[in-house]
Amino acid sequence: QQQVKQSPQSLIVQKGGISIINCAYENTAFDYFPWYQQFPGKGPALLIAIRPDVSEKKEGRFTISFNKSAKQFSLHIMDSQPGDSATYFCAASKGPGNQFYFGTGTSLTVIP
Amino acid sequence: GAVVSQHPSRVICKSGTSVKIECRSLDFQATTMFWYRQFPKKSLMLMATSNEGSKATYEQGVEKDKFLINHASLTLSTLTVTSAHPEDSSFYICSARLGTEAFFGQGTRLTVV
Numbered sequence: 001q002q003q004v005k006q007s008p009q010s011l012i013v014q015k016g017g018i019s020i021i022n023c024a025y026e027n028t029a030f031d032y033f034p035w036y037q038q039f040p041g042k043g044p045a046l047l048i049a050i051r052p053d054v055s056e057k058k059e060g061r062f063t064i065s066f067n068k069s070a071k072q073f074s075l076h077i078m079d080s081q082p083g084d085s086a087t088y089f090c091a092a093s094k095g096p097g098n099q100f101y102f103g104t105g106t107s108l109t110v111i112p
Numbered sequence: 113g114a115v116v117s118q119h120p121s122r123v124i125c126k127s128g129t130s131v132k133i134e135c136r137s138l139d140f141q142a143t144t145m146f147w148y149r150q151f152p153k154k155s156l157m158l159m160a161t162s163n164e165g166s167k168a169t170y171e172q173g174v175e176k177d178k179f180l181i182n183h184a185s186l187t188l189s190t191l192t193v194t195s196a197h198p199e200d201s202s203f204y205i206c207s208a209r210l211g212t213e214a215f216f217g218q219g220t221r222l223t224v225v
Contacts, residue, residue, distance in 0.1 A: 032212045034214070036216075041203075041219065041221065042218055042219060043118070043205050043207075043216035043217050043218045043219045044156070044205070044216045045216070046213060049212070051212075087153075089155065089156070091214075093212075096209065096211055096212050097209050099158055099161060100158075100207075102155045102156050104155045105155050107153070
């Protein structure tokens, strides 16, 4: 059973545009929601993360929006650049030291 | 940020041989490490949770005798793929948590020929 559902599977955005990736979860015990960026042949790297007591978190061009009542969270990439082309995974976990549950991934392509 | 180093990054081995992959937390101690397997264009699939000083916890469907995990110290966990077969070819990634955050190794591309 997929604990975290992610959409879309792939996304093509023009340079300078906004990329939006959505995730939904069922387990209300989750208390940490990170987004990871992965380039081909590399391990995932933490991009930005949020806890459920905050509705939005912004770091540079990256913003997480979190809707606790809807059990959804999303990643917004402003002013998307070709260098942002990668696969993005959302994840969720409950408590420190426990496993992460990953979304299925979104392949983002930013065209010049 | 914290660094997790995984070695080797690529390995090719013959069918029937064993391969060991190392995962080290370079600047922090990790009582728990995680091993994932990733197929092309797919998500990370948790294989097992490696606990320092005790037996690993394997996910359902993962063969314990095939994927041997050893977490002998607070900074090192190893995954040994025993009697490797071509279907074991995949991208293996380790991870360690520091507080709420998780840090990933750079992954190991295993090809069994």
